[in-house]
Amino acid sequence: MLKKTVCCAFVVFSVGWFAANRIFNTSARTDNNVLTSSLAQADKQQAQPPVNAAERDEAIAVIKKRIVGREDEPAEKVFKNIEILKGKKASRLPGMMSALTGLLGVNCTYCHVKGQWDSEEKPTKQTARKMFLMIGGINKDYFEGKNAVSCWTCHRGNPHPPIQ
Ligand code: HEC
Numbered sequence: 259m260l261k262k263t264v265c266c267a268f269v270v271f272s273v274g275w276f277a278a279n280r281i282f283n284t285s286a287r288t289d290n291n292v293l294t295s296s297l298a299q300a301d302k303q304q305a306q307p308p309v310n311a312a313e314r315d316e317a318i319a320v321i322k323k324r325i326v327g328r329e330d331e332p333a334e335k336v337f338k339n340i341e342i343l344k345g346k347k348a349s350r351l352p353g354m355m356s357a358l359t360g361l362l363g364v365n366c367t368y369c370h371v372k373g374q375w376d377s378e379e380k381p382t383k384q385t386a387r388k389m390f391l392m393i394g395g396i397n398k399d400y401f402e403g404k405n406a407v408s409c410w411t412c413h414r415g416n417p418h419p420p421i422q
């Protein structure tokens with residue numbers, strides 16, 4: 259009698275274990291597939307030409323030349339369409355533009371029509387401004403005005419933050 263009970267319990271346990279294993283393994287595999295395929299999709303979205311450092315440095319050099327002697331004037335006096343840098347020194351603009359290419363992993367032309375820096379044509383330029391306002395708000399409201407959150411916090415060198 260005891261032998262029969264033990265045997266029965268063993269069979270029930272084995273079948274249960276086998277079934278549970280299959281279910282969990284299968285769902286783990288499915289989750290993995292979903293994750294891998296969404297990452298692959300994100301990778302495809304990220305595909306950008308590599309940042310052309312030579313072109314970037316050349317453009318920055320030209321802008322720096324343009325502001326020689328006016329470095330300390332407000333950016334909006336030296337440049338044409340300034341909102342974010344209003345009231346800040348013009349000398350801050352070249353460094354900020356150069357940094358943006360690294361933070362987002364893009365060329366200047368991702369936000370600008372080549373050679374027409376003041377053009378407002380590209381929606382990415384507008385989005386970048388909104389993002390500056392967003393992080394300004396987050397830092398002011400939650401981090402006592404410190405630069406705690408930056409473009410890098412989310413973007414990590416991609417125009418579309420990797421995980422959405
Ligand atoms: C992620 C988007 C983005 C990238 C990349 C970027 N810019 Fe800008 N750029 C802006 C925004 C936004 C402004 C407006 C700043 C403001 O409102 O104060 C601007 C303004 C400028 C201006 C001032 C134009 C004017 O007269 O109004 C120049 C010059 C400029 N960028 C050059 C560059 C160069 C050169 C690069 C590459 C090294 C570059 N930008 C990369 C977003 C970008």
Ligand code: HEC
Pocket residue numbers: 358362382383385386389390393407408409410411412413417418419
């Ligand atoms: C809290 C996270 C976060 C921060 C911080 C952040 N961004 Fe974004 N940004 C996003 C998300 C999410 C999107 C939408 C991405 C998409 O459409 O795939 C985006 C989109 C953008 C785009 C448009 C990309 C495109 O091709 O449509 C630009 C340009 C951009 N951000 C610039 C910036 C800049 C510049 C900063 C820093 C001033 C910044 N972002 C900070 C989350 C962030």
